[in-house]
Each structure stands twice: as C-alpha cells, then as structure tokens.
Amino acid sequence: EPEVTQTPSHQVTQMGQEVILRCVPISNHLYFYWYRQILGQKVEFLVSFYNNEISEKSEIFDDQFSVERPDGSNFTLKIRSTKLEDSAMYFCASSARTTGYNSPLHFGNGTRLTVT
Amino acid sequence: GQQVMQIPQYQHVQEGEDFTTYCNSSTTLSNIQWYKQRPGGHPVFLIQLVKSGEVKKQKRLTFQFGEAKKNSSLHITATQTTDVGTYFCAGLPTGGYQKVTFGTGTKLQVIP
Numbered sequence: 001e002p003e004v005t006q007t008p009s010h011q012v013t014q015m016g017q018e019v020i021l022r023c024v025p026i027s028n029h030l031y032f033y034w035y036r037q038i039l040g041q042k043v044e045f046l047v048s049f050y051n052n053e054i055s056e057k058s059e060i061f062d063d064q065f066s067v068e069r070p071d072g073s074n075f076t077l078k079i080r081s082t083k084l085e086d087s088a089m090y091f092c093a094s095s096a097r098t099t100g101y102n103s104p105l106h107f108g109n110g111t112r113l114t115v116t
Numbered sequence: 117g118q119q120v121m122q123i124p125q126y127q128h129v130q131e132g133e134d135f136t137t138y139c140n141s142s143t144t145l146s147n148i149q150w151y152k153q154r155p156g157g158h159p160v161f162l163i164q165l166v167k168s169g170e171v172k173k174q175k176r177l178t179f180q181f182g183e184a185k186k187n188s189s190l191h192i193t194a195t196q197t198t199d200v201g202t203y204f205c206a207g208l209p210t211g212g213y214q215k216v217t218f219g220t221g222t223k224l225q226v227i228p
Contacts, residue, residue, distance in 0.1 A: 031214055042221050043151075043159060043204060048214035056215040059117070091158055095214075104149060104161035105206075105216065 002026040004108035006092050012114045013082055021077045021111045023092030032075045033093040033105065034067065036060070043091065049075065082115045089113075118143045118209050120219040128225045135195050137222035139188040139205035146208045148181055148188045149216065154201045159218075162190075185210075195226045 005024045013019050025032050034046040047057040049067055066078045075094075079086055089110045097103040119142040129135050139148070147166045151159035163172055165181035165188065172179045178191045188205050205219040 033214065033216075035218075043153075043206075043218040045215055045217060050214065055213060058215070104164065105151075105159070106161070107158040109158050 002106075004092055004094055004106050006090075006108035006111050008111060009109065010112045010114070012116065015084060015115055016081050019079050019082055019113065021079075021090050021092075021113070023075045023077075023108055024073050025075055025092065025094030026096075026106055027073070029094035029096050029106070031055075031095045031097070031103075032067075032069070033095075034077045035091045035093060035107075036088040037091065037110075038088045046077070079113075082113075084115050087113055087115045118207070118217050120205060120207050120217050122203075122205060122219040122222050124222055125220065126223045126225070128227060129195050131197060131226050131228050132194050135192040135199070135224055137190050137203050137205075137224075139190075139207075139219050141186045141207045141209075141217075143186070144210045145185050146210045148185075148208075149206045150179055150188075150190055151204045151206060151218075152201050153204065153221075157201075159204060192224075195224070197226050197228055200224060200226050 007022045032049040035043050037043045045058050047061045048055045064080045068076050089112050091110045092108045093105040095103040122139050149164045150162040153159045169183045170181045176193045180189045202221045202223045204221045206216045208216050
C-alpha cells in the first residue's frame with residue numbers, strides 16, 4: 001500500500017537555526033498537510049496545501065513557517081528560526097481529495113524535532 | 117476558533133470490557149473522522165461519518181454521529197490488547213475545506 005514518507009525521522013537543532021522537514025506524499029494525492037503533536041498532546045493542524053498554494057493555515061503557522069512543493073514529489077516545511085517551543089513531532093499527511101468528500105488523511109511516520 | 121474535546125482523557129479497562137469515548141465540537145461539523153494512534157506511531161484513519169445520526173460498525177467498533185452534527189462517539193465491545201492506543205476524533209467544520217481539527221484524544225490502556 002502506498003505510504004507517505006518523511007525524512008529525517010529525528011532532527012536536533014539549536015534555537016535560532018533553520019530546519020527543513022521533508023515529506024513525499026502519496027503519488028496520486030492532491031492535498032497536502034502538516035500537523036504537529038507535542039509529546040502526549042493532541043494533533044494540531046498547521047497548514048493545508050493544494051494546487052501549489054496554501055489553502056488554509058492555523059494561528060500556529062506564523063511568519064516563521066513556510067511550505068513548498070519544490071518538485072512533483074516533495075513537500076517541505078521550513079521553520080526559519082526555531083524556538084524551544086517548536087520541539088514536537090511533525091506529521092505530514094496527504095489526501096486524494098478534499099476531506100469534505102470522504103477522503104481520509106494518510107499520515108507519515110513523523111519527524112521528531114528537538115530544539116535545544 | 118473551533119474546539120473539539122474528548123472525554124475521558126484516559127481509560128484503563130480490563131480485557132474483555134467495553135470502552136466508549138465521546139467527542140464534542142464547539143461548532144457544527146460537515147463530517148467527522150476517527151483515527152487511532154498506537155504508542156510511538158502516527159494517526160491511522162478508521163472511519164468517516166457524514167450524515168446526521170449516522171451509525172457505522174467495523175467489527176467490534178461502533179461509531180455514531182450526533183443528530184446535531186456536533187458530537188460523536190466510538191464504542192469498542194469486548195476490548196482486546198490490540199486496541200491499546202489513543203483514539204482521536206477529527207472534525208471538518210461546516211464550510212471548511214481542509215482544516216480538519218483533531219480532538220484532544222482518549223488514551224486507552226487494556227489490562228490483560
């Protein structure tokens with residue numbers, strides 16, 4: 001079964017540094033998402049992306065965050081200047097259609113970001 | 117903004133007992149999805165409910181969507197150790213497109 005793949009599985013960075021988290025969504029999916037989960041807490045929506053632009057974003061997704069689909073397969077999340085509170089598991093997800101049409105989210109295994 | 121709460125936060129059950137988690141949204145939902153996250157894993161889709169009052173079953177799991185489309189429940193009959201994990205509801209608000217908001221989750225522990 002097709003999978004969403006994320007790299008790296010664990011990223012350690014110093015506060016103030018830039019990080020790029022990478023994802024390869026399922027190939028025929030059209031909608032892409034980033035969620036994050038602070039340890040033991042709920043899964044929080046960051047951003048959704050369709051047709052090469054952001055379609056929705058949350059209040060967490062401020063100017064420090066950006067997303068890009070640089071080619072036909074990768075989907076990236078960039079954090080420009082990391083803060084301690086950015087430490088979390090970041091999940092990429094994709095869906096075949098908009099979730100309003102019975103289209104589930106398929107999640108990757110996540111990237112654990114640790115900011116020191 | 118939209119809030120989705122689940123109760124209980126934690127539940128410990130003896131293997132063979134039933135389990136229910138309840139999900140409540142602050143706003144009316146277009147649809148609701150349920151996900152299971154095993155310890156150390158990622159959320160895995162279980163089911164989606166769309167219609168008011170809808171009930172769906174998957175083996176020992178029964179999912180229900182409230183008449184007002186603001187609440188939902190997941191009931192597991194005769195729990196097994198393989199049911200261990202955190203169960204999240206995830207709602208798409210009416211008029212929303214892709215911003216699926218996850219509930220606070222219910223962590224289920226099954227004691228053999």
